[in-house]
Amino acid sequence: MGTSKANSGILHAGFDAAPGTKKALFNVRGNVLYRQLEAELGIRLKWIGSLVVALEHDNLRVLEELLCRGKENGVPRLEILSRDGLLDREPNLAHGVLGALWSPTAGIVSPFDATLALAENAVHNGVKVLLEQEVEQVLVEQGRVAGVVTDRGIIETPYVINAAGVHAGSVAALAGDESIAITLRKGEYLLFDTSRGDCVRSVLFPTPTKVSKGIVIGPTVHGNLFIGPNALDVACPDDVGTTAGGMSEIIEGARKLIPNLGLGSVITQFAGLRAVAAHDDFIIGPSSFVRGLIHAGGIQSPGLTAAPAIAEAVVEILRDDGLSLTPNPRFVPVRQSRLSxxxxxxxxxxxxxxxxxxxxxxxxxxxxxxxxxxxxxxxxxxxxxxxxxxxxxxxxxxxxxxxxxxxxxxxxxxxxxxxxxxxxxxxx
Ligand SMILES: Cc1cc2nc3c(=O)[nH]c(=O)nc-3n(C[C@H](O)[C@H](O)[C@H](O)COP(=O)(O)OP(=O)(O)OC[C@H]3O[C@@H](n4cnc5c(N)ncnc54)[C@H](O)[C@@H]3O)c2cc1C
Incomplete structure (x- = not known):
């Protein structure tokens, strides 16, 4: 019910993050792992591809840069489409478009479905999920994690994975590690009903600027259409309200790509909070201050895509720390998916x-x-x-x-x- 429930639900291809960053590495690997998870866990997703659309001549140079960056990050099958090819694919696009970067390996996923599928499969394989239990204290003995105190009792453990989203800084501080500074950036959305779901075939991004990826338009796996998010710095981790100014901003942004949005079909609005780390990359690794505390913090976009790859990395960190890990011979990788x-x-x-x-x-x-x-x-x-x-x-x-x-x-x-x-x- 944190940030993983309020985002764009895009499985990014991986051309956006700077080469060599954790974001780039885990994005590309995560995108590949979702193909395995789709088959094994029956997660609802669609590989519909994404387009970064150029509306001005300057944008075409940015598309070339993104293409090079994507290739360096290892993203396959990227291609720049001309205006005609683009309008054939997306006839509702603004007619002034000049071209676009096409990434066929991008997709969309239901973030609820994905997180629940992973949790259910974990439980099926013996993991205990303790819902509605807040970690209030991290017990540290002689510089090493000894357990956590929650509002329901004490859990003894030599390891804590700090994956607390917008609260990752405060959870680290509970263990005496003050090194994680998270700032919050809100992104607001409008959601349309399914009558507008086929207004676009792929996820549409405008050409990014230095400060933002811009307002996205995309279908959801359930056939709705969304527009958003904007980017608004906020102070409170509970501030997921939407604002009139935010709604105007995203409508104006989306109209540049699709002039005829059909706003009469909007059914709701929502917002999610990005957990932004000071150096703008994921913080994944052992704490430098407390042994046994492993951080997976500052996981802003593309965190949903990167999640399975981050999990792989955390397992390796635990192994490197000396935790004895043996494969579970009874592990069941497949979840029986249910049709609604x-x-x-x-x-x-x-x-x-x-x-x-x-x-x-x-x-x-x-x-x-x-x-x-x-x-x-x-x-x-x-x-x-x-x-x-x-x-x-x-x-x-x-x-x-x-x-x-x-x-x-x-x-x-x-x-x-x-x-x-x-x-x-x-x-x-
Ligand atoms: C507007 C927006 C759009 C985005 N779009 C995309 C996208 O299209 N594609 C993509 O790949 N990524 C996207 N992201 C990023 C993605 O949503 C996040 O990276 C990801 O959801 C972060 O997951 P998380 O597990 O780190 O945090 P969360 O999902 O917030 O989970 C943290 C959990 O920790 C729990 N917690 C916190 N403190 C405590 C405590 N003291 N005790 C117990 N539990 C605690 C919380 O309750 C919460 O359940 C977007 C993010 C935003 C905000």
């Missing part, structure tokens, strides 16, 4: 209903989510404990009405019980 009720065909739906009659009650009409799916979400290996967690697991409340029908149904049921509807307001 909405994705099932008529015959499968009938079978689902016979097995569990709760599939006969549709709780979320826009996304066709059944009561059985909601009950299942709170009993799976890595279960949902909150309404938001049910939402990201099942998509209940994520459709066109954004939970409005659910709320009015609840209000009208409550109104009937007490007899005067006017007392209730549809807030939720």
């Amino acid at each position: 009720f909405k994705e099932q065909n008529y015959t499968t739906r009938q079978r689902s209903f016979r097995l569990n009659p709760l599939h006969g009650r549709i709780v979320c009409r826009c996304e066709t989510v059944t009561e059985a799916e909601i009950v299942e979400a709170i009993h799976v290996p890595c279960p949902a404990h909150t309404l938001d967690a049910v939402k990201v697991r099942t998509r209940a409340g994520m459709g066109r009405c954004q939970g409005g029908v659910l709320r009015s149904a609840r209000v009208s049921a409550a109104s009937k019980r007490v007899g005067h509807a006017t007392k209730f307001r549809t807030q939720g």
Whole structure:
């Protein structure tokens, strides 16, 4: 429910980061690893490619630079498309476009689905996930990690991996390591309903400037369209509210690429926080101050893409530190992926209903989510404990009405019980 739930969901190809940086290295490797995870864990993703679009003559030089950088980073099959080739691919693009960098290895993923698939598979293989438990203290004895104190008790351990996102600096400080300074940069988005999902075929970036990648337009794996993010420095790690100024900024930015956005189809807005490290690269490695504390901090974009590669690196760091690691002979790499009720065909739906009659009650009409799916979400290996967690697991409340029908149904049921509807307001 941190930054991994509020981002662009792009599996970047890897041409953006400067060669030699951790961002570049782990981006390219992570992109490759997602192909394996797609097959093994059934993560919902689509390899639709990305385009960095040039709108001005100066931009064409930047595209050449990105092409060279991408090749140096090891990104395959990059190519610069002419205006005609580009408009054939993306007919809704602004007609003044001059060309674009085409990266066929970029993709899109549901970030909820990806994180849950990884967590579920980990649990299946014996990992214990402790949800809603806050690390309040890191126990250090003679310069080495001895455990953590959480709001529910003490966990003894010789190793702590600090992957605390925007809180990575404070978690390091709990162990006495003050070396990690994280600043927060908010990115805001607008999400459109599925009627606009096919307005673009690939992820569209404007040509980046020195300060920003610019406003992106892309489809989601569930068929929606998003525009965003902007970049706004903020102070509070809970500040994920959206602003009127931010919305105007992203609309203006997106219109440069696609003039006819169809704003009437916007269904919601949201924001995520980038955890920006002082030297603008991932901080991955053992703490220089406390043994047994391993940092995976400052993981801003392309952190979602890089995540599986970062995990590989952390395993090597643990091995180098002397932790004895033996392969689990019973490790199951494959997760049995489930089709949602909405994705099932008529015959499968009938079978689902016979097995569990709760599939006969549709709780979320826009996304066709059944009561059985909601009950299942709170009993799976890595279960949902909150309404938001049910939402990201099942998509209940994520459709066109954004939970409005659910709320009015609840209000009208409550109104009937007490007899005067006017007392209730549809807030939720
Ligand atoms: C606007 C935006 C767009 C982005 N777009 C992309 C993109 O398209 N592609 C891409 O590859 N990357 C993208 N990223 C980057 C990507 O989202 C992040 O790099 C990634 O999600 C970071 O994951 P994380 O696990 O480090 O942090 P998080 O997902 O924030 O996880 C940190 C976890 O630590 C927990 N935690 C913190 N403190 C404590 C504590 N004291 N005790 C217990 N738990 C604690 C939090 O609750 C949280 O669950 C984007 C980021 C943003 C903000």
